Amino acid sequence: MPILKINKNEIFEVSLRKFKRLCEKSGILSELKKREFYEKPSSKRKKIKNKKK
DSSP: OOOOOOOTTSOHHHHHHHHHHHHHHHTHHHHHHHHSSOOOHHHHHHHHHHHHO
16 A cells, blocks of 8 residues: 655645555556456456467
């Protein structure tokens, strides 16, 4: 979990942008999209196999 400390004189929009960037770098959003719906192990294997081709 990314942690961001905000200074009192810092603008909220700037700190929100920094937080979004931290989340993107850590891969939280992509992991969330992957886990949003259950995917059967067989379909995972098919995807991996098709990517290799």
